[in-house]
Amino acid sequence: MASPSRLAWSLLVNENAVIVPAQNGSPANSSVPATEPPAPPPQPAEQENKTEVVEPALPEAGAAEEEHLNSMSIFFSLAILALCILMIHYMIGSKLRYLPESLAVVFLGALIGLILEILSKIGIADWQREEAFSPTVFFLVILPPIIFESGYNLHKGNFFQNFGSIMVFAVFGTVISALVVGGGVYLLGMADVAYHLSFVESFAFGSLISAVDPVATLAIFNALDVDPVLNMLVFGESILNDAVAIVLTATVLESDSPAMAHMTSTEALLHGVGRFCFMFVASAALGAVSALLAALLFKHVDLRNNPSLEFAMMLIFTYAPYGLAEGVHLSDVHLELERSISAFLGTEETAIYSLGFSTDTKPSAAAARHFIIVEGLYLNEGDICPLPEVVALAKHHKIRIILDENVSIGVLGTHGRGITEHFGVKVTDIDLICGSLEHSLGSCGGFTSGSYHVVDHQRLNGLGYVFSASLPPMLASAATMALELIDNDVTLTSRLKTVSEKLHDALSNVDGLELVGVPESPIKHLRLKTSSGDRQQDQDKLQRIVDYARDEGVLLTTASYLPEQEVHAPPPSIRVIAAVYLLDEEIQLVKRALDTAVARVL
Structure with missing residues (x-):
């Protein structure tokens, strides 16, 4: 039992601080009276047997205002896109070659952001909510045309003529790299030269770092106008090696799970090959079938006499394959990890970060609000946060709660869902949950999870999210697999x-x-x-x-x-x-x- 003099969690935001001990008692410098009533105990389990009354699906309070805000956000985004299109048009017409178009667009966005910030500071207008750009809009609305355009303009002759070489580099090259790195790490650990990892851990590590994205190399190739075949070999390999690394990592991790304990080495190898073939073939088949349907439709249905209908049909075939692949989990592993964390914790939305400490964002003094910030399991004390009392305190003083579940996810609760499951506290009583992928999930990075509007605010205002690259796909896939293993093994x-x-x-x-x-x-x-x-x-x-x-x-x-x-x-x-x-x-x-x-x- 922790002594009352040891502080286990505190509120240190804005001018005042709410400081509460880990156990019963109130410190002398607490801004909360010692007579603060305790939190009501969790509801008894027998109430779960009562008949559940299903509420009718009605619009939530503030839905009309939210729709108005979304409409203004769409207008704002379209206006910025129009400015970008006009600027690029004049750059092309004036043959300005010293400034790349993408960099010019970045400068334009920075200028617009500066203007909006100045208008907000002097009190003329506040467009902070309208300028917020939802990542869901980007992934589901803007990204499909970008992918469609890249595939449409791909030099198909070079790609398919060298498809065999590309597959050799992507598949066998990545596998060889994983085997060399994993085997080297394992042998060095056995010789006490490096940190000793198990066989599975060594080859999982080798699989994680076996895929590389040669972005800088491709940029130099384009600038030097190198041989198109060499450029296509490097570009094609970079497209496929992530998928190979993801499947390798997932297969290695699965090999140590109870579900594959009965498999022989040959069966496990065939299982991994089958997973890769399924993802690759299924994704390619979706694209091929969509392309075939589009070709047949535009050939046999005369839509050219109605340009508006023809354009509408083109848009449908632009979005349909991406939406279907995303819906059947053949697309972005980052979104899959975010969905898995949200489903695991019971929250509405999740954002993942490439670095674990990126989830710790300190607000500026001008924008500071009152929060109660607690850890589910205290790394520096080994104590467990009395969350029911914290929730009661927050409701009494109308303060938001930020819950740090860095080391309690996968540790506390019947199913490892953290301190909320441990005490039976509703997840909706917590405003924001942040955690790490680097402890129980054995990967890298972190996450924030909560309601839609809170997580969207974090995506657009959290410095650790905005000014960083995305989590490597193989690490996202590894975290998803680890989460699945925790969820499946209740023991x-x-x-x-x-x-x-x-x-x-x-x-x-x-x-x-x-x-x-x-x-x-x-x-x-x-x-x-x-x-x-x-x-x-x-x-x-x-x-x-x-x-x-x-x-x-x-x-x-x-x-x-x-x-x-x-x-x-x-x-x-x-x-x-x-x-x-x-x-x-x-x-x-x-x-x-x-x-x-x-x-x-x-």
């Missing part, structure tokens, strides 16, 4: 809880060290029972304990903090995190190694 969290409690019992009896964290939390901290009063001296002692434990065959690490920059830097500690596959004898090995190391240092 993972219960087994992890059992291991965490056993580890807690073992570490609680280490002489000279104080164990911090609740038993069911997989995150444990070991601190010195008697501090010297000097932070650096305590840190050095713990590091010596870690070094001696390594000599005993146990690899531990001290927690890293920034005491000069953090407001409340925790005391130095050794951080221990339990894994679901940790065996009883391994727990005892950790206990013996710590006892030996502590005896030598203290």
Whole structure:
């Protein structure tokens, strides 16, 4: 149990701060009275058996205003597009070759944004909501014509004449790269030269980094006007290697799942080849069938006498293949990951980031609002947030909640859905959930999840989303597969809880060290029972304990903090995190190694 003096979560936004301890009690500097009524307990489980009353589907409050806002946003986007078209037209007519058209469009957008910002600052007009551009509009409205135009203008002769070579580079080249990198990582780990990874982990890593996108190379090729065949080989390989890497990674991860435990190596290999062939052939077949239907229709149905109908039919064939491929999950893996996270958490919308820390965005002082920011599972304490009390506090003071589920996703809750499932709190009571793909999901990046309008605001105003590249497709696919494995195995969290409690019992009896964290939390901290009063001296002692434990065959690490920059830097500690596959004898090995190391240092 955490002592009331240790702060586990706080509100530090704007001028005032709401600071609440992890357990019962109220600190002296809290802006909330000590007599604040506790949150009502979660509803009893027996109420689930009551007959559910289905409400009629009615428009939500504010739907008319939302429609008005969307109409203005569409008008704003069309006006900007019209300006871009006119600017490019005059650039082509004046034969201005020193400024690329794409760069000119970027400058135009920056200029319009600057003008709107100035108008907003001086109070003439505020177009911040109207200028917000929904990524859904981009993916489903603007992107299909771009893809259609790229395929339409592709030099089909060079592509199909060299299709065999392109496939060799894309498939066999990527597979060879994955095998070399994965095998090298595995052998170096076995030789203790590099960090030791399992066979599956090594080849999953090799698959993740086996595909590259030669954007800069292609740009140089175009500028130097190199041989068209060489240009097409590189371009064609870059189109297909992502699909190969995605299937390789998914297959390697699946090979370690219970569903494939009964398969032989040959069956697993055939399964991976089958997945790639299905995605490649199915996607290509959709495009081919759509192209064939379009050709037959325009040949046998005379639409040329009605240009408006002909143009309308062209638009249909532009959007239909993309929409169908997207609907049957043969398209963007990023959108698939966002949908998977939303379905897993029960939220409306999700945005993914290429870096995990990008989800932590600090508002400017001028635009600051009141928020309660809490972690589901505290990485620096090992405590669990009392979320029902936080929700009651937020409702009482009409404050929004930002929930950080970085390390609680896949850990807490019956199905690993985090702290909301752990306490039975409605997801709709949380305004924004942010998390990491780098812990339980074993990938890279982060995400924010919540209602449509909140996530769309994050897409357009979060600096970590706007000024960054997208998550590599193979990492997005790996996170989707990991999420699927967690969702399918309901025993993972219960087994992890059992291991965490056993580890807690073992570490609680280490002489000279104080164990911090609740038993069911997989995150444990070991601190010195008697501090010297000097932070650096305590840190050095713990590091010596870690070094001696390594000599005993146990690899531990001290927690890293920034005491000069953090407001409340925790005391130095050794951080221990339990894994679901940790065996009883391994727990005892950790206990013996710590006892030996502590005896030598203290």
